[in-house]
Amino acid sequence: MMQLIVWGIFILIILGLLVLDLGVLNKNQHEVKTKEALTWTAVWVSLALLFNVVVYYAYQYNIMDVVTNSPDIKNGKDAVLKFFTGYLIEESLSMDNVFVIAMLFSYFNIPAKYQHRVLFWGIMGALVFRGLMIVLGTALVHQFAWIMYIFGGLLVFSALKMLFGGDSEFDADKNFAVKAIRKFYPVSKELDGGNFFTVKDGIKMATPLFVILIVIETTDIIFAVDSIPAIFAVTTDPFIVFTSNVFAILGLRSLYFVLASFMNKFAYLKYSLVVLLLFIGIKMLIVDFVHLSIPLSLGIIVVILGVGVIASLILTKEKSK
Numbered sequence: 316m317m318q319l320i321v322w323g324i325f326i327l328i329i330l331g332l333l334v335l336d337l338g339v340l341n342k343n344q345h346e347v348k349t350k351e352a353l354t355w356t357a358v359w360v361s362l363a364l365l366f367n368v369v370v371y372y373a374y375q376y377n378i379m380d381v382v383t384n385s386p387d388i389k390n391g392k393d394a395v396l397k398f399f400t401g402y403l404i405e406e407s408l409s410m411d412n413v414f415v416i417a418m419l420f421s422y423f424n425i426p427a428k429y430q431h432r433v434l435f436w437g438i439m440g441a442l443v444f445r446g447l448m449i450v451l452g453t454a455l456v457h458q459f460a461w462i463m464y465i466f467g468g469l470l471v472f473s474a475l476k477m478l479f480g481g482d483s484e485f486d487a488d489k490n491f492a493v494k495a496i497r498k499f500y501p502v503s504k505e506l507d508g509g510n511f512f513t514v515k516d517g518i519k520m521a522t523p524l525f526v527i528l529i530v531i532e533t534t535d536i537i538f539a540v541d542s543i544p545a546i547f548a549v550t551t552d553p554f555i556v557f558t559s560n561v562f563a564i565l566g567l568r569s570l571y572f573v574l575a576s577f578m579n580k581f582a583y584l585k586y587s588l589v590v591l592l593l594f595i596g597i598k599m600l601i602v603d604f605v606h607l608s609i610p611l612s613l614g615i616i617v618v619i620l621g622v623g624v625i626a627s628l629i630l631t632k633e634k635s636k
Contacts, residue, residue, distance in 0.1 A: 321554070322554070333438075347430070355569035356573055362562065367402075370391070373394075374390065374391045400612060402562055402563055403613070403616055404595070407587075408591070408592075409570070410570075410581075413575075414574075417571070419531065419534075420433075425506075425527060429506070429509050430571075431568065433531065434567075434571060441532065445561075445564065449553060449557050452544065452556075463602060466548075466599055467599030468596065468600065469541070470545060470595055470599065471592070471593060473592055477588065478589045493530065496521055500521040501521070503520040504523070507522050511525035548602075549609065583630055586623060587619050590623075594616070594619065598612070
């Protein structure tokens with residue numbers, strides 16, 4: 316019962332923040348500038364760090380029985396490290412999602428002032444789908460210990476696919492989500508302001524905004540197949556897994572508008588994500604033979620991402636010269 320109260324309070328707080336975001340602070344649709352995006356990125360990161368303080372005290376003193384079903388978390392310090400490591404992994408793997416979203420907005424020619432609205436509802440759907448996947452994944456891990464090897468192999472396969480698969484161009488006519496929408500609804504070729512549906516000649520039609528929303532949702536589910544198993548390498552505690560995912564996803568919108576301005580400067584970050592997936596996947600495959608502490612894993616992850624960012628900035632600068 317107490318566990319349900321904790322989950323309920325957290326979900327209500329997140330929904331309140333989202334309502335405040337769309338209903339008050341971004342009531343008028345506008346183009347999100349880099350300065351505004353940086354401010355919101357700082358806000359979401361600060362909220363994640365502040366929540367980490369809550370995690371420490373909750374697990375240190377077992378407030379509201381949060382550690383009752385958490386055999387892999389011993390105390391508050393352990394919980395904090397696992398939350399932050401999970402948050403960093405999820406935020407890092409979201410980078411690839413950001414590049415895909417940018418490609419989709421460009422393909423559908425979505426004006427900048429409507430992009431925030433699409434991302435907002437995309438985030439809402441992602442929270443629901445990821446919540447369901449986390450519940451299912453946690454149940455599988457607790458019921459079948461060998462499933463960790465499956466997850467590890469999946470991450471290694473995803474890394475190799477990302478490395479050798481190349482950058483494929485998006486084609487709406489071949490996309491499963493777009494073809495599914497067209498079976499149920501006629502799709503308008505023109506936007507109707509920020510509306511997802513419009514009426515033309517008495518016929519209700521989906522606008523390109525709705526199409527890209529569904530494509531983003533399905534794309535996020537595909538990315539979640541990589542990111543959610545990755546965090547199970549850190550902890551199988553459902554509350555830590557879910558909350559770290561939520562804060563990473565909430566920061567994804569503002570992160571998109573920040574990176575959209577500097578997309579060409581992070582061309583080599585993809586290789587860091589490949590190494591990150593390989594590291595986590597191999598760690599899961601050898602978990603019964605080699606144990607890496609959370610602080611060491613966190614340090615390795617920071618180094619992997621740092622090398623990718625620095626290499627991107629240096630090599631891009633040299634290339635421009």
